[in-house]
Every structure is written in C-alpha cells, then in structure tokens.
Amino acid sequence: MSLAPETFDELREIAARYPQARSGLLPMLHLVQSVEGRVTPEGIQACADVLGLTPAEVSGVATFYTMYKRHPVGKHHVGVCTNTLCAVMGGDEIFACLREKLEVGNDETTADGSITLEHIECNAACDYAPVVMVNWEFFDNQTPESALQLVEDLREGREVVASRGARITSWREAERVLAGFEDGLVDEGPASGEASQAGLRLAKDNDWKAPEA
Amino acid sequence: MTDTLTPVLTANWADERAWTLSAYAATGGYEALDIALGMAPEDVQTAVKDSGLRGRGGAGFPTGVKWGFLPPADPENPKPRYLVVNADESEPGTCKDIPLMMASPHTLVEGVIISSYAIRAERAFIYVRGEVLHVIRRLQAAVREAYEAGHLGTNIHGSGYDLELVVHAGAGAYICGEETALLDSLEGRRGQPRLRPPFPAVAGLYASPTVINNAESIASVPAIVKNGASWFAGMGTEKSAGVGIFSLSGHVKKPGQYEAPLGITLRKLIELAGGVREGHELKFWTPGGSSTPLFTQEHLDVPLDFEGVAAAGSMLGTRALQIFDDSVCVVRAVLRWTEFYKHESCGKCTPCREGTWWLVQVLERLEKGDGKPEDLDLLLDQCDNILGRSFCALGDGATSPITSSIKYFRDEYLAHLEQGGCPFDPAASTAWAESK
The missing domain is CATH 1.20.1440.230 (NADH-ubiquinone oxidoreductase 51kDa subunit, iron-sulphur binding domain)
Known part of the structure; x- marks a missing residue:
C-alpha cells in the first residue's frame, strides 16, 4: 500500500525546511515510522520519490540509525539503559526482569503487540540511574519493582506519566514529534528533576553566586 | 575568590515554567541579544574570544578562535555560512546539555541567535539526539515562541539581521556527536566522519563555511555578552576560563548537576554531593565520560580544568564524573x-x-x-x-x-x-x- 497523499504532503513539508531537501531525510523517516509503525518498503519509496533518491540510497541511511526499525514496533517502546553506569546501578537486573516478565528478547515485541523491549545506550540522564525510557520519555531512578509496575500499567492502558516529561502517548505519536510536528504536550512535566537542581539548591543554601558583572 | 558553586546556566532551572519565553524574559532573557545586535559582529566574536570560553563538548578548543577560522566573505563566491549546534549528547556519563535544554531551551536559542549574528550566518540548526522526546518538544516550542516574538526570522529587533533556525532530531547514533559525522547526518546521509582538512569552517554543511559548537558552549554566549568577557575570564583558571556544569553520577549520595568554576576538584565535588555511598570507598571514576582515561582515589585533588586533567593523564572531556565505588568490577x-x-x-x-x-x-x-x-x-x-x-x-x-x-x-x-x-x-x- 502506498502512503496516503496527506503523508506525502507532510514529507514534502519536512524537506522544505532545509536549504537542501535531502537534509529532511532523518525526520522524514521518523514520520514514516509514525504512520507505518516501522520503516516499510513503501515508506522508503515515498522518501526516495520526494527527494529524488533511489530506494537503495534511502535504505542505506535508514539501516545506519538504531532508532529506525524494520520490524513492527509495539504500541510502546521500552528502553532500558544498560551502558556501564546504569548497568552497574541496576539496569542489568531491570532488563533481565523485564525480559522474563514480557517473555521477549532484546528488540522484540510482546505477543499482544503492546511493548517492544530494547536495551539502550547512555541516554544522558546518568544522575538519575538506573534509567528506563518509554517512547523516549524519562523514567528516573528505576528499580525492578517500579519497572515491572510500569510495563504492567502500560499494558493495561492506565495513565502513565514520565518522571521528567509528559503523560505517555504511544511510540508512533512520539515519532511524529521527532519528525518536527508538535503535539501540544510541551507544558506538561517539570522544568527539571531533583538531581538537575542539586548544585543549585546547595548554592542557594550557602548563598554562593557567580560574581556580579 | 569566586564562590564554590556559581550557577549561571543552571540558575533558572528550578523556576516556575522555566522553559517558556515569559519565564525566561522575566529573568532578563533576550537582553543579551539586544546588546549583541548593537555591536558589530566582529566585536561579539572578540568578546567570546577574550572570555576564554573553550568548547564544552569535550575537545576544549577556544570557541572564539574556532569562529575566526571562517574564511573572509568572498564577493566572487558568496557561499552562505551556517551555525550548527551539536546537541547530540551521547558520551556515556554526559548529562548536562539535556537538562539544560529541557529546563531552559531559550538560553540555547538566544545563544544561537547571538552566535549566528557574530559569524554572519543566516541559517542555524540545532542537531539534538532523537532519544529525548520531551527535550525536543521544549526546543520546538522555544523556537516557535522566539519566531513569534521577533527574536528569529527577518529583521530581528529591527536590526536588519535575518536568521532561520531549525530543530533537527537525530535517530540514534553516538557517532553523530562527532562534528563531521553530524554534518553528514544533517545532510541526510549515514553519519560517518569526514577526513580533515578541509575543516568545517572552510567546507562544512553543504560544503559551505560552517561553525559547529556544543550546546553548552553556545548557551554560555548570552551571559558572556551580557556580563562581559572579563567577567567570564575572571572565573576558573588562567587557561580554562569560566564556569561549567559538572555532572556527578553513580555511587555518590546526591548525584546531579553542579555548576562551578573550572578547576574545582573531585574531592570538593564529592563532598558537595554528600560523599560516596555509605560504607564504601571511591574506586575509579571518569573525569569526562567513558572516552577519557579512568582516574582513581589518587586523582581526587587534580584540578578539573583542561590542563590539570591532561597533566594527570586523562582529559577533562565533558566533565561527566561517573563515580564507581569498591563494589564495582x-x-x-x-x-x-x-x-x-x-x-x-x-x-x-x-x-x-x-x-x-x-x-x-x-x-x-x-x-x-x-x-x-x-x-x-x-x-x-x-x-x-x-x-x-x-x-x-x-x-x-x-x-x-x-x-x-x-x-x-x-x-x-x-x-x-x-x-x-x-x-x-x-x-x-x-x-x-x-x-x-
């Protein structure tokens, strides 16, 4: 099935943001994932058509980046950081618990299509280790128990809110934001978490400041 | 004597709705932009050079000097110039740019506008890693608000200067934090590094003169313009000027972000963070992410500036201090x-x-x-x-x-x-x- 005309319009809209259209390819592939649930041959063809590239050229790009998936992703993508610091702080144990509970291996999707589980690399939240990401939203300071509760809530369709972010929508809706289309959730969540403010709080308590100009 | 901690970039992170334009403007946001637009672009460059600001993405190259590598405008061959912000923060242990952009995206946007003006670029890009949805939302909204307020677009603040800014999400590749790989990725290709020379200043994005700077570097520019080069240079050490965000993670009681003058020691930072986990001792640590050689207890008093860390056999990198105690293999x-x-x-x-x-x-x-x-x-x-x-x-x-x-x-x-x-x-x- 070819993509809908509206999707082609949006692909062209992305390409038009740049001095050279090809620069739009990464966000265009994010849009393909939001519409198709993965990078499909039809999505690759559509990007190639819009940019005047061959499907092989587009595939060559799509296969380079970890976030692009060629098999269907579940409603939610759950990423467990197992880079060294998070792994040591408990990320390995969390990942093992989730694998067992969800009965999937790395980068696999549960039988009911609700969750794709993946171990991920450092996601720049080391002061909140161990970190779990749901649809690329932060879930800080996780434990095996909290992570198991998290995936259960996701599977049951309960409302889930990120530690520093918005309420969870779906992986596809997240991909649409990455393609550059706002979803209106920007004002949810805090400016920062507790660890982000650790130095700031100490400075206030001690009346430490940068010197006056 | 400068205070132990000196919140500049982190100062507004606890403010109510700090990510909005109104909150940012209420604390003097975008005042630096007016100051800069009242100066000649070369003078803004000179201020950044004189401040001693060195790249906050790890390499520590002087930011103003990097800007100075752009070839002079050539009327015969008028290629556009570009500013690209490297917000691909992916070095293991590094976690400073992400909270900065989540809490105060306008600090970065204002920095982009001033820096682009300084190098006479009319297009700028923020290349942010794709795996941080809420940060991307905040950046998108900040750029939209900045356009609506006339801080971006044509004839900014009536100065005659035009700038377009695009927030560009990556797709999961650590290598795109390498500046030439980032450029290939931003051109819609596989993110693979280029052989240098030519350097990006000469042939960067679309083979045009391009400046690429880390997000924290660019976010430091408004404060430098507003408070003056000597204010910034007066903090830190002689060769490693100014303040930087130090990110403590792992086995300390209060991990988090501590903004301090360069040259602070890990001993001091661990003390501020409440010490190493109870009943354990520090075993090894990274001064600037996993790509910087490990340090141990014997390096607790190494000044965390570019020279001090290099002299002790490692690199300051991104000040990503991952602390591992004696329980870790x-x-x-x-x-x-x-x-x-x-x-x-x-x-x-x-x-x-x-x-x-x-x-x-x-x-x-x-x-x-x-x-x-x-x-x-x-x-x-x-x-x-x-x-x-x-x-x-x-x-x-x-x-x-x-x-x-x-x-x-x-x-x-x-x-x-x-x-x-x-x-x-x-x-x-x-x-x-x-x-x-």
Whole structure:
C-alpha cells in the first residue's frame, strides 16, 4: 500500500525546511515510522520519490540509525539503559526482569503487540540511574519493582506519566514529534528533576553566586 | 575568590515554567541579544574570544578562535555560512546539555541567535539526539515562541539581521556527536566522519563555511555578552576560563548537576554531593565520560580544568564524573563500555570497526575467567593498533578505559583468571543494594 497523499504532503513539508531537501531525510523517516509503525518498503519509496533518491540510497541511511526499525514496533517502546553506569546501578537486573516478565528478547515485541523491549545506550540522564525510557520519555531512578509496575500499567492502558516529561502517548505519536510536528504536550512535566537542581539548591543554601558583572 | 558553586546556566532551572519565553524574559532573557545586535559582529566574536570560553563538548578548543577560522566573505563566491549546534549528547556519563535544554531551551536559542549574528550566518540548526522526546518538544516550542516574538526570522529587533533556525532530531547514533559525522547526518546521509582538512569552517554543511559548537558552549554566549568577557575570564583558571556544569553520577549520595568554576576538584565535588555511598570507598571514576582515561582515589585533588586533567593523564572531556565505588568490577565496567564502542563504530575505518570487535572478544573471555595472562598484553597491542589510526576519535576513546584500567587494576584482571570468573557480586553495586 502506498502512503496516503496527506503523508506525502507532510514529507514534502519536512524537506522544505532545509536549504537542501535531502537534509529532511532523518525526520522524514521518523514520520514514516509514525504512520507505518516501522520503516516499510513503501515508506522508503515515498522518501526516495520526494527527494529524488533511489530506494537503495534511502535504505542505506535508514539501516545506519538504531532508532529506525524494520520490524513492527509495539504500541510502546521500552528502553532500558544498560551502558556501564546504569548497568552497574541496576539496569542489568531491570532488563533481565523485564525480559522474563514480557517473555521477549532484546528488540522484540510482546505477543499482544503492546511493548517492544530494547536495551539502550547512555541516554544522558546518568544522575538519575538506573534509567528506563518509554517512547523516549524519562523514567528516573528505576528499580525492578517500579519497572515491572510500569510495563504492567502500560499494558493495561492506565495513565502513565514520565518522571521528567509528559503523560505517555504511544511510540508512533512520539515519532511524529521527532519528525518536527508538535503535539501540544510541551507544558506538561517539570522544568527539571531533583538531581538537575542539586548544585543549585546547595548554592542557594550557602548563598554562593557567580560574581556580579 | 569566586564562590564554590556559581550557577549561571543552571540558575533558572528550578523556576516556575522555566522553559517558556515569559519565564525566561522575566529573568532578563533576550537582553543579551539586544546588546549583541548593537555591536558589530566582529566585536561579539572578540568578546567570546577574550572570555576564554573553550568548547564544552569535550575537545576544549577556544570557541572564539574556532569562529575566526571562517574564511573572509568572498564577493566572487558568496557561499552562505551556517551555525550548527551539536546537541547530540551521547558520551556515556554526559548529562548536562539535556537538562539544560529541557529546563531552559531559550538560553540555547538566544545563544544561537547571538552566535549566528557574530559569524554572519543566516541559517542555524540545532542537531539534538532523537532519544529525548520531551527535550525536543521544549526546543520546538522555544523556537516557535522566539519566531513569534521577533527574536528569529527577518529583521530581528529591527536590526536588519535575518536568521532561520531549525530543530533537527537525530535517530540514534553516538557517532553523530562527532562534528563531521553530524554534518553528514544533517545532510541526510549515514553519519560517518569526514577526513580533515578541509575543516568545517572552510567546507562544512553543504560544503559551505560552517561553525559547529556544543550546546553548552553556545548557551554560555548570552551571559558572556551580557556580563562581559572579563567577567567570564575572571572565573576558573588562567587557561580554562569560566564556569561549567559538572555532572556527578553513580555511587555518590546526591548525584546531579553542579555548576562551578573550572578547576574545582573531585574531592570538593564529592563532598558537595554528600560523599560516596555509605560504607564504601571511591574506586575509579571518569573525569569526562567513558572516552577519557579512568582516574582513581589518587586523582581526587587534580584540578578539573583542561590542563590539570591532561597533566594527570586523562582529559577533562565533558566533565561527566561517573563515580564507581569498591563494589564495582572494573573489568565488567570496561567490557560494557567496549561493547558500546563496538556497537557505535560507524564502520568507515578498519582499525576501529574491526578492532572494537576484537577488544570485546578478548575482554569477554577475561571477564569470564577463560582468558590467559597474555591477553592483557594482547589487549594493549590491539589498543596500540587502534589509537590514532582512524578518521575520528571514536576508536581512540574505545582504548581509553582499557589501557587506563590495565594500568591501575592489572591485578583485578588477573584475579578473574585465578578465580575462573568475576570475584564481584553485581547485586552489591545496585542503587537498591543497601535497602535490601
């Protein structure tokens, strides 16, 4: 099935943001994932058509980046950081618990299509280790128990809110934001978490400041 | 004497709705832009150069000097100039740009506008890693608000200066934090590094003159313009001027972001963070992410500035201070980092692409206790064949944890062989180990 005309319009809209259209390819592939649930041959063809590239050229790009998936992703993508610091702080144990509970291996999707589980690399939240990401939203300071509760809530369709972010929508809706289309959730969540403010709080308590100009 | 902590970039992170234009403007946001637009672009460049600001993305190259490498405008061949912000923060342990952009995206946007004006660019891009949805939302909204307020677009504040800014999400590739790989990625290609020269200042994005700076570097520009170069240069050390965000993670009581003058020590920072986890001692740490050689207890008093850390045998990098206590097996830690480099090697250069696979194989058998003592020399030989032999520094970074850990913890590697496996209990190092 070819993509809908509206999707082609949006692909062209992305390409038009740049001095050279090809620069739009990464966000265009994010849009393909939001519409198709993965990078499909039809999505690759559509990007190639819009940019005047061959499907092989587009595939060559799509296969380079970890976030692009060629098999269907579940409603939610759950990423467990197992880079060294998070792994040591408990990320390995969390990942093992989730694998067992969800009965999937790395980068696999549960039988009911609700969750794709993946171990991920450092996601720049080391002061909140161990970190779990749901649809690329932060879930800080996780434990095996909290992570198991998290995936259960996701599977049951309960409302889930990120530690520093918005309420969870779906992986596809997240991909649409990455393609550059706002979803209106920007004002949810805090400016920062507790660890982000650790130095700031100490400075206030001690009346430490940068010197006056 | 400057205070111990000096919140500048982090100062508004706890403010109510700090990410909005109204909150940012209420604390003097976008005042620096008016000051800059009242100056000649060259004078803004000079201010940044005189401030002593050095790249906050790891390499520490002087930002103003980098700007000065752009070739003079050539009327015969008027190529556009570009500013590209590297917000791909992916170096393991590094977690400063992401909270900055989540809490105060307008600090970065204002920095982009001033910096673009200084280098006479009419197009700018923020390349942010794709795996941070809420940060991307905040950046998108900040750019939209800045357009609506006339801080971006045509004839900014009536100055006659025009600037377009696009927020561009990446798609999961550590290598895109390398500036030339980032440019290829931003051009819609596989993110693979380019051979230099030509440097991006001469032939960068679309083969046009391009400046690429880290997000924290660019976010530092408004405060420098507003408070003056000497204000910034008056903090930190002589050659490592100003303040920077130090990110403490791991086995300290209060991990988090601590903004301080460059030159502070880890001993001081750990004290501020409440000490190492109860009942344990510091074992090893990274001064600037996993690509910087490990330090140990003996380096607690090394001044954390570019010169001090280099003199002690490592690199200041991104000030990503990952703290590991005595419950952690250094071989396990190093193997995991090495697996990361293997996964993230872009495949362009043979020593890195093949070498990181060999490193993982040897480390795996050592960790399992299946290796031989000669494997340690084999690892060092492999590192020797990777270091300095590729286009970019990814392969170099992969060797840092290995060579430094063998230097300081050779006996621990050998203990794995003697005991036929890892002598450590991984459960003892978890965040919840104490409570169980």
